[in-house]
Every structure is written in C-alpha cells, then in structure tokens.
Amino acid sequence: MWTTLISVADLVRHQQDRNQVILDCRHDLGNPQAGREAYAQGHLPGALFVHLDEQLSACSRDHDGIFRGRHPLPDQQTFIQTLRSLGISDDTQVIAYDAHGGMFAARLWWMLRWVGHEAVAVLDGGITAWTAAGLPLSTDLSIPSAGTISQHPPLTVQVSIGDVLENLSSAAMTLVDARAADRYRGENETIDPVGGHIPGALNRFFKDNLQPDGTFKSPLQLSQEWSQLVADPARAIMQCGSGVTACHNLLALEVAGLCGAALYPGSWSEWCADPARPVAR
Structure with a gap:
C-alpha cells in the first residue's frame, strides 16, 4: 500500500494490479478546461480524469450565500459518491498525478484521507516523469464499474x-x-x-x-x-x-x-x- 508517493518504476511494476485506480488531476487555474483537453490528448493508460472545480470542490458560496473561498471542500457524502463513480472501493489503491509537481494531485490525496481512505499516493514527478522514462500515453477512455467506498474516520485535520x-x-x-x-x-x-x-x-x-x-x-x-x-x-x-x-x-x-x-x-x-x-x- 502506498500512502504518500509512488515512483514511476513502482507504478510500472504494479500497473496491472486489479484493485487500483489512476486519476489524472491536471488543471490550469487560468483555463479550467485545459486539464480535460490535456487528458484527451494523452494520459497514463487506464487513467480517469477528475476536475478540480467540478469534482474536488463545491460552489464558492454556500446555501446561505456566504463566500467560502475559491475551492471549498464539497460535502463528504457528495465526494464519496464521486469516488464510487470512479470505481473506488475500500480496498482500492488510488494513484493521483498531474503535470504541475503534484499541486493538484495532492489535493485529491488529502481529500481521500479526509474521508478515511489511506491507500492513496501521488505519482512522484507526475506525467512528466512518466514520459521522461519513455513510457507511453493513451487516448483510450475507460469506463469504471461502480465502486463501494464508504466513509471512515478522517486521517486529516482541518480548521475553520x-x-x-x-x-x-x-x-x-x-x-x-x-x-x-x-x-x-x-x-x-x-x-x-x-x-x-x-x-x-x-x-x-x-x-x-x-x-x-x-x-x-x-x-x-x-x-x-x-x-x-x-x-x-x-x-x-x-x-x-x-x-x-x-x-x-x-x-x-x-x-x-x-x-x-x-x-x-x-x-x-x-x-x-x-x-x-x-x-x-
């Protein structure tokens, strides 16, 4: 189980593991569609795309109209449903990557720990390290089976x-x-x-x-x-x-x-x- 970082070499050795989900977290704060476009042009084989604004954040204003920041956390149960739609269950090893040194992948890493899922790691060096190793990208789109992840006590701390x-x-x-x-x-x-x-x-x-x-x-x-x-x-x-x-x-x-x-x-x-x-x- 990887809980912080995973190297390209280790991911290659475990690329065919069944209980594993790879998530592409690429994003551009100035161009919110850039990550999705980059994913369509080429991603790690088998990877699914997650969007910072759409799946890893809630609306900036809550139901009372109070501004909670540009990327407030979603409701935990909403996030659990997102994880299930990505095929993640309690025994799934999740690997997150981006093209930005891990700045967006780390957000997903923290959020999975926030709902009590420990088996999540960031690909060290991201897609840049993957391609630098001469490894291929794919344009195939994967359709995951529904996952069954449940919420557990958080492995994180947050303050208001x-x-x-x-x-x-x-x-x-x-x-x-x-x-x-x-x-x-x-x-x-x-x-x-x-x-x-x-x-x-x-x-x-x-x-x-x-x-x-x-x-x-x-x-x-x-x-x-x-x-x-x-x-x-x-x-x-x-x-x-x-x-x-x-x-x-x-x-x-x-x-x-x-x-x-x-x-x-x-x-x-x-x-x-x-x-x-x-x-x-």
Missing part, C-alpha cells in the same frame, strides 16, 4: 476561519502559506486582487518541496527544511490561496515523517473576502 481568527491572538499554531513569495507579499494583483497574507503566517512556497526534475526532495531533506519552520506539526496550519497547494505542503510533511498538521480549506481567498479581517504585507 474561526480557528484562524482565534489564533491571531493566541498564536498557539504556526500558520504556513504555500503561495509564491510575490503573492504572499501582496505583489500579484492578477491572481490575488486583495494582496497580502494572514498576519503571523510564514511562507513556504509549495515548489520548494521539489527537486529541479519535479520529484519530491528526500524525506531527510524535507524534514530538515520543514523543522526550521514548524517545531511541532500537530500545532501547525497549512493554507494557500484556496486550499489546494496547501495540500502539497501537507504531503511534504507526511513524506518527511512530520505528521499531524491541519489544513485551512478556505485559505486566503476566504480570509480576504471580508475587509474587516486584518491583512499583512
């Missing part, structure tokens, strides 16, 4: 905006922002019209978890780097722009053996929606 507000005064938790430095500083108005970060948040760009070839750094190196930011992962909160790339930092912490950090799903997009909330730059 109220918890983050309370932390402004208590400073009990270390808050880490996964956005690029210019967005953290409030210098990229194209992506973040309201620039800056939550007061007290540290910055660790998710790409800092990766080697130049797009694969994750070693557990030892990640542990050394993260330990300089987070003294106790059980007292840390990961956030980003909308709760997506923060999951990459959570995956890196798990790879490093530093488990127990929480996700703030609403992240910056929820936080800055109310001008009464303080902003640091």
